Amino acid sequence: MRYSDDIIEEVRMKNDIVDVVSQYVKLNRRGNTYFGLCPFHNEKTPSFSVTPSKQMYYCFGCGAGGNVYNFVMEYENYTFGEALQHLADRAGVQLPKIEYSREAKEKAEKRATLLEINKLAASYFYYQLRRENGSQAYAYLINRGVSEDTIKKFGLGYSDKYSDDLYKFLKSKNYSDDLLRESGLFNVDERHGMYDKFWNRVIFPIMDVNNRVIGFGGRVMGDGKPKYLNSPETKIFDKSRNLYGLNIARTTRKNYLILCEGYMDVISMHQAGFTNAVASLGTALTSGHASLLKRYTQEVLLLYDSDDAGVRAALRAIPILREAGITSRVVSLKPHKDPDEFIKALGGEEFEKRLERAMDSFMFRIHMAQKEFTMEEPQGQNRFFERCAQMLLELSDELERNLYIEAIVKDYRGYGISVEDLRKRVNTLALKGTPAEQRVQPKTTGAQPKKRDSASEKAQKLMLTWLVTYPGIFDTVVRYIQPSDFVVPLYRQVAEMLYQQHEDGDVNPARLMNAFIDSEEQREVSSLFNATIHLETPEEQNRAFSDAVLRIRDESLKEKNKTLDPADMKGLQELVKAKKDLEDLRRKRQQLHISFE
Template sequence: MVDLREFVDSVKDRIPIEVVVGRKVQLSTKSGRMWGLCPFHPEKTASFTVQPDSGRFHCFGCGKSGDVLNFLQESEGLSFIEALERLADEAGFEMPGFSGDRRDPKKSNRLKKAREALAAARVLYSQSLNEPAGAAARDYLLERSLSAEVLETFCVGWAPNEADWLVRALLGKGFSPEVLAEAGLSFNDSAGKPVDRFRERIMFPVLERGARTVGFGGRFLPGSWADENNRGKYINSPEGPLFPKRRILFGIHLLPDGLRDNAEAPIVVTEGYLDVMSLHQAGVKTCLAAQGTALTSDHARLLRRFDRKVVLLMDADEAGQRAAHKGARVLVEEGVACEIASLPDGRDPAAMVASKEEAELLQRIASAEDIIDWRLSSWFRKVGQLGPADKNRVAQEMAEWVNSAVSPVLADTWVRRVCDRLGIGEQAFNALCHSDSNSNPPAPVHHQSSVPESGNTLQRNEREIVAAILLDPSLLSRKRNLEALQGIQEGLTDAFAARLLAWCLESRAESEQSGLDEALASFSDPEISLWLSGLRDLPLEEPARAFVNALEALPQNRRQSIRNSEHPVDDDALRKLQREVQVSMRIGEKTPQQSTTNPAEQE
C-alpha cells in the first residue's frame, strides 16, 4: 500500500496549480503572483491570486483558499479522491491502493461505471429527442414556449416507448446489467429481464456541480399511456449514493456562472424542472428546484456557501404556500437570508413565461418580501382586523421565527418590525421570545473556530470533536474518550459528524487506522470530502486540547439548539463524564487553549 500524502505530493509536483486554474480563470502576473477574477464569487476587480511557488490559491474577496486539489473539489464538485484521480491521470500516474482505504474496490469501480452510464444515457436521450420518435415531445416543449437554446442548455431528452431501448444501447456500449441498475437506469421485470426505468417520457438530466450527471427526472406527455393509467406525471431516479435527493438541487451546475455574471441577483428556488428552465429563458440564471422534495437542511447548507439571498418562488395554492413556509424555516435556521415572492393565483413561473408575462414575473421576484413581513401579511389577509387573542397567536409564531434566527442583528430587526405591525410592546414580545428558552444566553457563533466553517454553533461544535480525533487518532486509544464519544454518538445532529464519528469508532473496533488520510481515502461524498480536505491545512497544534474544549461546550450548545423543544436532552451523565475526561487530559498540559465553540470561553 502507498502512503496517501506521498502520492499527493508526487502528483502536485507533476501538475502545476497555475495550469489547472488557468483552464477556468484568465491569469496575469503581477508582483510575483498570478491574478484573475475569482471563479467562486462575482467580482469586477481581480482579488483571486495563485502562487505557483507554494502551489496554493487564495481569494481576498470570498476567502476561499487551498491547493490544486481543493480548487478542483470546489470548482467541479468532486470528492478528494476523484480530484486526485483526475490529476493523477493527467500526470500519468496510476491510482494505487492506500493504507487505510477500506472501500470495496469492486463497488468503487461499479459506481464509477454507473456514473459513466449516466453520462452516456444523457447523450442518448438528447439524441432521441431530435429523432422522429421524439416528435410528440418536441411539439409539447414548443407548446410550453421553451426555446431550442434552453433545451440544449439543460440537455433535455426523450425516452422512447420501448421496454428496453436504453438497456440495449448501453449493453452494446459495454456496460453490465448490474451497472445499469446501480445507475438507476433499469430494473428487472417479472421475468428477471432488465428493462428501462424511463419510458415514453421527456427526460430532464440532473447535474451536480461540475456538470456531472447524477440522475434523471422524467415527465409523461398528456394523453400518453402513463397519463391514461395514472402512473405519475413525474418520476425520478431512485434514491441512492449517486442520487441523494435531500442534497440535490436541479440547476445547481449552472448557478456559479449565473451568480458570477450578476452580483446582485438572488438565488431563486422554485418547484419544478419546467419552472427552472422557463426562468432561465426569461433571464433569471440563478434559479434552482428541489428534487421532488421539500427543502432540507442539506439544501440550506449548500445554498449558504454561495453567500447570496434566497427568494422562494412557490405556487400560490395551499401546497405551495406550505412549502414556502417550511422551506423558509429551514433556511432561516441555517442562517440563509430568505425572502418570499408571490405568484398570481393559479399561475406558475413556466405558465407566466409561456404567456409572455416575463416582465410581471421578474417584478414579483424583485419585490419579494422578507419572511417576517410575508407571514404577517398572510395573517392579516387570513384574519383581517386582529383582536387581542389573534395578536397573541400571531406573536407566538413570530417568536418562533425570531428564536430560529442565527443572527442577533436579524432577530432584533424582526422584533422591532413585529412589534410595530402588531402594535405590541417590545418588552412583552421579548418575554414571549424567551419564555421557552433556558436562562443561559444563546451561544454565539465563534467565527475564529479552528474547524472549517460548517453551519450553526452546534454543528460546528460536533465537527470540532470529529476533527480532533481525525487529526490525532491516538485520542481513541483512551478508554474515557471512547466512552465519551459513544455517549454523544446517538445525539449528534450534524450528518457529517455522525457519519465520520461512526466511521472512526468502527475503524477503532476493527483495529483499522482512522486518521485524516484514511478518511479522505474512504469517503467519496463530495461535501464530506471537501470538508475533510480542508482539515489538511488546519493549524491545530493541540488536537487533545480542542477535543476537551469541544466536549465541554457540547451540553450548553445542545440546550441552546433545542430550547424550543418539548423534550430537552438530559446532559447530566454526559457532563459528569466530560469532567472526568477534562481532568485526565489536562494533567501536565501547559499549552495555550485552542479556539473553540465553548460559549463559556467567549464571555
C-alpha cells in the first residue's frame, strides 16, 4: 500500500531542497540557482545545480536529477519508502499507519527481527573482543596493524571458544529457536542441538549500504578449519548482492572504487586512507555485484592477490564489469602479495602510485594471453596475434577497436607487427565470422555513450522546460500544442500532467515528480525540465519558440500519419486539415510571439 499523494506532497513541501542538499553538498548561490560539486560523480568544476523555484536538482555533467525524494534515495541508497520516512522525521511529520496484508506484515516483521538479532550479535562480539577471553583475537588485530579507531569503525569483534555462548545470550532476549535458526548464526544437529556457528574467531560484521548488520565473517584463531567462515545466505543476506566496506566506500569523493579480495585488505586500505575499497564476500564477482557497483561508480580498479588465483579472479571479473557498463583497470602489487602486505612494506604514498599506474583491463587480458604462447618462435607469435584479433572482435565500437589495435602494436612492435597487419587480421576474422558466443556485447547502461537527442526530442524537451520555468507562456502554447503532440511516450505523460496542473492553477514540477518513484525515471524526467539553449534577444526567443512549435507539430502529424488506418476517412480528413493548418502557421510564423518574463 502506498501513502496518499497529499502526504507525500506535504513531506516534500516541508523539506526545502536547498536545505536538504546543503547537508551533503556545499552550495554557492548564482542568481536564482545554487551550484556545487556533484556528489554523484567526481568533478572539479561545479555542474550540480539546485533550483529553489522548481524545488529540483540537476547535474549538467552526469544527468543526475529529481526532487528532494530522489536526492535522498540516490545519496543514501534508500527506497522511496525509506526516503519518505527519513524526510518525514526531519520535518516532524507523523506518517499514518499503513495496514499491510497479514502475509506482508509477517514478512516485514521477520526481516526486522533478523536485523535486530544481527545487530545484537554484532554488539555482543564487539564486547567479547575486549574481555580477557578475547585477548588473543585483540592481539591478532593489533599485530596486524589494526588501530583502535579502525576496530571501532568496522565493529570488529570476537566469538568465544564456547560454542553456545551467543546462543545463550540471544535466548536470554527471548528469541525463538526458529528465528535464531533463520539468522544464520547457528548450526543445528541431532547430537548437539543448536550451537554457535562462529566460535574462537575474529568477527567481521558485514553491513549493507545502509549500515545494517546483515551477516558476519569469521577468521579462526589458531589452526582450525576453515580459516575464514561466512554467514550462510538468509532472508537479509545475499552474498551475490552485497560488498564488504561499501557502506563506507559509497560516500567516497574518488571517482572510482577499488575491488579487492578480503576483509583485511579492505580494512588495511581504509586505515591507510583509501576509503573507496570494497571486497566480495567469499565468492567470485557476480553480475549482482557489478550492478551494485554501477550505482556508485563508472570505474573499478581490480586489486586481487598477485598469485595465479588472483590473476584468474581479475580475468573473470573484467567481462562482468564491462557488461554492466563499468570501466576497469588492473593494479599490480608485485612483488607483494596483497594490499595489506604492500602498505605495511612501502606505505600509502607508494600504494597511491601503483593505483595511478593501473593497467587498462583489455590490455591486461592481452598481456596475460601472451603468456600462453612461445613468443620466441614465429608460430607462437602468429598464434598470439590471432588471439589478439579474436579479442579485438569482441569490441563492437570501431573507434575503441582501432585505439586498442594501436596500443597492442605499440607494446609488441618488437615482433614486427604493424597497425595495418593487425587490422587486416581482424578484418579477415570478421569476414570469416566469429561465433556469436565469443563476442562480448555490452548491455546498454548509463555508462555507455549517451544517445544524442534528435531535433524533435530536443524541441519537446525545450518546450517542457519553458513550461515549468515560465508558466505564463501556457496560454500561448495551448493554442498550438496539446499533450498528444509530444510523440515520445514519457514526454507525453509529463506534458499531460503539466497541462492538468495548469488547468488546476498550480504548475509544480517537483510535485509532478512524486509520481515517478524510480530513480532512473526521476533522472530522465528531471532532464526534461533542464534543457538549455542560449538565447539573448527577444528575436532569438521568438525564433527558438516558433522552431520548437513547428517541429513538435510536424513530428506529431508524421506520427499520426504512420498509425492512421487507411479506412478511417474522418481521420484522414482531419489529418489533411491539420497539415494545411501547419503550412499556414509556417507562413505566418511571425505570429508566434513569446515572452520569457
